[in-house]
Amino acid sequence: MISISRETLAYLVVKAREYDAQVAPEGLEDGSNAADDGQMGILESSSDNPTREELRAALEELNEDEIVELLALVWVGRGDYEASEWAEAVAAARAAHDERAVSYLLETPNLADLIEEGLDAFGISLTDEEGRL
Structure with a gap:
């Protein structure tokens, strides 16, 4: 039914969760401790943060059938379709x-949750795979 490997789905969920968790940079005012600034960087949305690019690269590595299935899975997770309406x-x-599918997915709020909810509709859990990442 879903041809995307569980490992790939788990990686996408982990990266999407990291991306969704990003916040606007803080502490950039004078007096910031430069030694500590890098410790919070992974959670701050900035032009040099690699999380978005890692997620984009993972999405771009999917073949056409996989990206189509991921879109459908997100729509099932969002409630647009039931699992019984998979086809x-x-x-x-x-x-x-189209060529904007990756951008559409990147801009989808709570992408990780929607993927997991879509998988839940099929009785699929990524707990084991996520634990290995």
Whole structure:
């Protein structure tokens, strides 16, 4: 049914969760302790933060069928489709798929949660795979 490997899905969920957790940079005013600044960097959204690019690269590595399935999975997770409507969700995702699919997914709020909720609809858990990352 879902051809994307669990390891790939787990990686996408972990990276999407990191990306969703980012906040605006703070402590940039005078008096900031430069030695400590790098410790919070992974949670701060900035132009030099690699989290977005890691997620983008992982999404771009998916083949066309996988990106279509991921779109459909997100839509199932969002409640647009039921698990029983998987073929319909995939067909709609295939019709909607274009060169902006990766950007669409990057801009989807709570992407990790939607992927996991979509997988939950099929009784699939990534707990073991996420634990290995």
